[in-house]
Amino acid sequence: MSAWSEGGAATGALDRGAVPPRGPLRPYRFPGVHRRRLANGMSLLVAEIRNFPVVTVDMVLDAGGLAEPPELAGIAPITSALLESGAGGMDADAIAERVDGLGLSLDAGVSWDTGQVGFTCLRGRLDAGFELTADLLRRPTFPEREVERVRDERLTTIQQRRGTPSTLVDEAEGRWIFAPGLAFARSLGGLARTVEGLGRDDVVAFHARRYRPSAATLVAAGDASVDEIQALAERWFGDWEGRAEPVPAAEVRPRLDRTTIVVFDRPGSVQSEIRVGHVGIERTAPDYFAVMVLNSILGGTFSSRMNLNLRERLGYTYGASSSFASRRRPGLFSMSTAVQTEVTAHSVSEMLRELRELRESPVTGAELEDARNFLAGVFPIGLQTTDGLAGKLSTIATYGLPDDYYQHYRDGLLSVTAADVQDAAQRRLWPERAAVIIAGDAEKIRGELEALDVGPVEMGSMEELEA
Amino acid sequence: MQIPIERYQLDNGMKVVLSEDHTTPVVALNLWYNVGSRNERPGHTGLAHLFEHMMFQGTVNVPDTGHIAHVERVGGSLNASTWLDRTNYYETVPSDRLELILWLESDRLGWFVPALTQEKLDNQRDVVKNERRQRVDNQPYGDWDERLQMLVYPPDHPYHHSVIGSMDDLDAASLDDVRDFFRTYYAPNNGVLTLCGDFDRDEAKRLIERYFGPIPRGPDIPPIPGRTVVEPLKLGREVRETRRGGVPLPRVYLAWRIPVYGADDYYVGDVATELLAGGKSARMYRSLIRERRLARGVAAFLLPVVTGASALIARGNVPAGDDPAVLERAMRDEVRRLADGEIDAAEVERAVTGIEARHVFDLQKVSERADQLSQLTTFFDDPGLINTELDRYRAVTAEDVRRFAREYLGDDNLVVLTYEPGDAAEVAS
Numbered sequence: 001m002s003a004w005s006e007g008g009a010a011t012g013a014l015d016r017g018a019v020p021p022r023g024p025l026r027p028y029r030f031p032g033v034h035r036r037r038l039a040n041g042m043s044l045l046v047a048e049i050r051n052f053p054v055v056t057v058d059m060v061l062d063a064g065g066l067a068e069p070p071e072l073a074g075i076a077p078i079t080s081a082l083l084e085s086g087a088g089g090m091d092a093d094a095i096a097e098r099v100d101g102l103g104l105s106l107d108a109g110v111s112w113d114t115g116q117v118g119f120t121c122l123r124g125r126l127d128a129g130f131e132l133t134a135d136l137l138r139r140p141t142f143p144e145r146e147v148e149r150v151r152d153e154r155l156t157t158i159q160q161r162r163g164t165p166s167t168l169v170d171e172a173e174g175r176w177i178f179a180p181g182l183a184f185a186r187s188l189g190g191l192a193r194t195v196e197g198l199g200r201d202d203v204v205a206f207h208a209r210r211y212r213p214s215a216a217t218l219v220a221a222g223d224a225s226v227d228e229i230q231a232l233a234e235r236w237f238g239d240w241e242g243r244a245e246p247v248p249a250a251e252v253r254p255r256l257d258r259t260t261i262v263v264f265d266r267p268g269s270v271q272s273e274i275r276v277g278h279v280g281i282e283r284t285a286p287d288y289f290a291v292m293v294l295n296s297i298l299g300g301t302f303s304s305r306m307n308l309n310l311r312e313r314l315g316y317t318y319g320a321s322s323s324f325a326s327r328r329r330p331g332l333f334s335m336s337t338a339v340q341t342e343v344t345a346h347s348v349s350e351m352l353r354e355l356r357e358l359r360e361s362p363v364t365g366a367e368l369e370d371a372r373n374f375l376a377g378v379f380p381i382g383l384q385t386t387d388g389l390a391g392k393l394s395t396i397a398t399y400g401l402p403d404d405y406y407q408h409y410r411d412g413l414l415s416v417t418a419a420d421v422q423d424a425a426q427r428r429l430w431p432e433r434a435a436v437i438i439a440g441d442a443e444k445i446r447g448e449l450e451a452l453d454v455g456p457v458e459m460g461s462m463e464e465l466e467a
Numbered sequence: 468m469q470i471p472i473e474r475y476q477l478d479n480g481m482k483v484v485l486s487e488d489h490t491t492p493v494v495a496l497n498l499w500y501n502v503g504s505r506n507e508r509p510g511h512t513g514l515a516h517l518f519e520h521m522m523f524q525g526t527v528n529v530p531d532t533g534h535i536a537h538v539e540r541v542g543g544s545l546n547a548s549t550w551l552d553r554t555n556y557y558e559t560v561p562s563d564r565l566e567l568i569l570w571l572e573s574d575r576l577g578w579f580v581p582a583l584t585q586e587k588l589d590n591q592r593d594v595v596k597n598e599r600r601q602r603v604d605n606q607p608y609g610d611w612d613e614r615l616q617m618l619v620y621p622p623d624h625p626y627h628h629s630v631i632g633s634m635d636d637l638d639a640a641s642l643d644d645v646r647d648f649f650r651t652y653y654a655p656n657n658g659v660l661t662l663c664g665d666f667d668r669d670e671a672k673r674l675i676e677r678y679f680g681p682i683p684r685g686p687d688i689p690p691i692p693g694r695t696v697v698e699p700l701k702l703g704r705e706v707r708e709t710r711r712g713g714v715p716l717p718r719v720y721l722a723w724r725i726p727v728y729g730a731d732d733y734y735v736g737d738v739a740t741e742l743l744a745g746g747k748s749a750r751m752y753r754s755l756i757r758e759r760r761l762a763r764g765v766a767a768f769l770l771p772v773v774t775g776a777s778a779l780i781a782r783g784n785v786p787a788g789d790d791p792a793v794l795e796r797a798m799r800d801e802v803r804r805l806a807d808g809e810i811d812a813a814e815v816e817r818a819v820t821g822i823e824a825r826h827v828f829d830l831q832k833v834s835e836r837a838d839q840l841s842q843l844t845t846f847f848d849d850p851g852l853i854n855t856e857l858d859r860y861r862a863v864t865a866e867d868v869r870r871f872a873r874e875y876l877g878d879d880n881l882v883v884l885t886y887e888p889g890d891a892a893e894v895a896s
Contacts, residue, residue: 026563097817152760317601
């Protein structure tokens with residue numbers, strides 16, 4: 001046993017019991033955001049950071065899940081995935097060779113609100129990256145054989161997802177939170193029955209309607225000036241034509257009028273995956289900052305109430321967290337954990353109690369300050385990469401936020417009060433009408449869940465996910 | 468692009484690497500201890516990782532869970548991880564909080580043991596057992612790395628067992644085990660401290676000396692238990708295991724023993740994985756996914772480990788209703804074609820271009836830079852490799868890849884692990 005490991009022996013003049021002082025503060029400034037517009041209606045949003053010779057470029061389009069006709073659910077991600085399968089005289093192999101030969105990190109994906117296609121590249125490959133992206137966006141060929149392949153891959157993904165406890169409850173949660181038939185009640189990738197029926201004509205039509213310059217914003221971040229980006233955009237997209245119809249606003253209605261527990265039976269499961277959720281907020285909600293602070297206190301950090309309770313105090317789980325998925329229209333609020341089977345019911349009651357407590361009593365001054373400082377402090381950490389910065393520009397474009405939104409972002413967080421948090425909790429947390437979705441061993445957990453007496457306990461089925 | 472590096476050593480043996488960059492007012496600290504699951508003795512699997520959890524449970528000066536709370540409340544992010552060869556601890560904070568994280572990291576190196584309690588151990592043992600349930604036991608394919616390690620490495624090799632360890636060994640861990648582990652492996656002379664980002668080097672050196680300087684050097688680190696050489700490097704046969712039950716669709720893993728991270732052939736192996744499954748122009752993607760539709764996803768990667776042997780691993784997801792044996796054959800055919808067929812110089816160039824681009828993209832983050840600098844210093848005593856490692860990739864030729872594939876990727880050096888849906892777990896060999 002060495003002296004030093006028993007403490008104190010080598011402290012010298014240093015008082016190890018005191019938290020060290022801060023050093024000199026260097027304020028973080030969000031890079032200036034430059035906006036331009038091309039004659040065809042396409043917008044540009046550009047921010048420079050020049051520490052590495054890297055640029056990220058993303059085309060943000062009104063081509064997300066909400067732009068899908070309901071009977072074609074899943075068409076948005078399939079269209080997006082197929083852009084690489086043939087375009088501008090190249091087949092899929094030629095495109096792949098071009099992408100990999102340039103060292104592009106090519107990204108095509110969809111959210112509920114947008115479809116995005118873009119790339120990160122070394123600065124010297126910027127022009128070639130634009131050229132390739134213009135081919136993908138403007139001249140895709142959608143070969144029949146590739147449509148079939150991508151559709152089959154999507155069906156496999158749906159099957160995999162439902163066979164994995166964590167992703168199964170994620171999908172089921174939306175289904176029990178939002179009223180039947182609404183877009184948010186299904187998963188973003190579509191249902192097996194809608195994806196099965198998708199064909200090349202559907203893809204061509206979706207592309208023709210949605211991949212249009214009038215509803216597109218090109219965002220760029222990194223080692224390039226706004227003038228360079230504008231010149232490249234003019235060159236590769238200046239003569240792109242067409243108008244997209246506006247996407248109708250999604251309807252949002254809750255499904256449940258009382259807290260309901262739904263169990264997906266997985267006999268022999270050593271853990272229960274648990275989600276507790278309900279309708280959340282839209283990205284442009286006036287209390288957005290208060291809700292972010294609220295979430296941080298509830299389950300947004302390691303030191304949050306949920307994690308300290310379920311993990312550090314009770315030892316039930318490897319981790320517990322909460323989140324608000326904010327979209328153009330109110331998305332979902334979700335609490336999430338996986339606990340050992342025997343403590344499933346107690347974990348559910350603890351999660352619901354956390355919600356009630358936040359509604360009933362104000363958060364402490366220390367909790368409030370910690371949460372605000374956490375959110376304000378981690379903000380620049382996410383903005384060291386061109387990719388992270390381009391993501392913020394996309395958010396501005398997607399939600400119609402002011403161009404200087406992120407210049408004031410930290411101030412917005414830091415000005416949230418305890419009263420704001422409690423107001424937000426009372427409006428935004430619904431412990432009396434939450435969907436509690438569990439994947440676990442029903443025989444072992446059902447009785448105790450019923451004994452909780454928080455609401456009906458139903459059995460979930462795979463068929464209901466397709467209904 | 469050159470990452471600036473300054474390195475030195477404290478009197479107590481701790482290696483320090485500094486890399487300044489004032490672009491964003493954040494600073495990343497990364498601390499690698501040269502100890503991982505390879506150092507665990509029989510009956511004590513999972514101890515290195517359980518110990519990593521204990522390092523967050525407070526010291527004489529910082530209460531239980533206080534370490535994380537201190538960092539989060541100033542707007543920092545942090546975590547730690549344990550692996551076969553090492554354990555690392557890291558945080559990124561606004562740069563005015565550098566002194567805070569030096570205090571926290573040095574405190575758990577110097578003032579940890581007296582704050583240990585049975586209650587803390589019992590709690591973190593529960594957390595880790597739940598981590599195992601979540602990541603391994605209740606997760607389709609969750610035990611793939613555990614199974615592969617058992618098949619690739621001999622029973623007396625330190626990589627034969629997994630990082631997370633067994634439930635029985637976790638249950639058996641005592642407070643004395645934790646204390647002994649600390650006293651054996653957690654010493655300044657077994658650590659590499661890296662700072663990356665927005666700091667002043669003179670100030671940083673002063674603070675590092677202030678916080679870490681007084682912690683005395685520990686005893687010499689004992690040799691790794693078990694047989695650390697892998698001899699012969701090649702298995703000399705084909706080893707198979709089939710797991711049934713608990714998965715929605717079949718999946719195939721292939722693994723071959725190859726030289727360790729740092730060997731010339733390791734870099735050749737990395738290029739080979741790129742050729743096989745690096746991007747959508749790679750051979751397995753093109754052939755197995757796009758042309759023949761035998762797979763629903765493929766990947767290939769190396770284990771960057773330094774004790775005895777590394778491994779090249781390829782994975783393929785089998786479409787619903789298909790026979791995994793068909794995909795296995797097709798994957799093996801692609802590997803054989805690397806050994807026997809044409810490799811185009813342009814193909815190799817594409818692979819190296821991809822590696823190069825990802826390297827630069829990754830290094831944009833101070834935390835990633837700090838992690839790589841700590842790794843290169845721990846394994847090779849040379850952080851400067853961050854600026855020259857790419858040259859080793861650029862030197863790889865098509866002929867090198869062919870030779871590598873002939874040498875290591877044959878059927879006489881192959882592990883096949885297959886998952887199939889079904890009712891009961893079953894092992895066949």
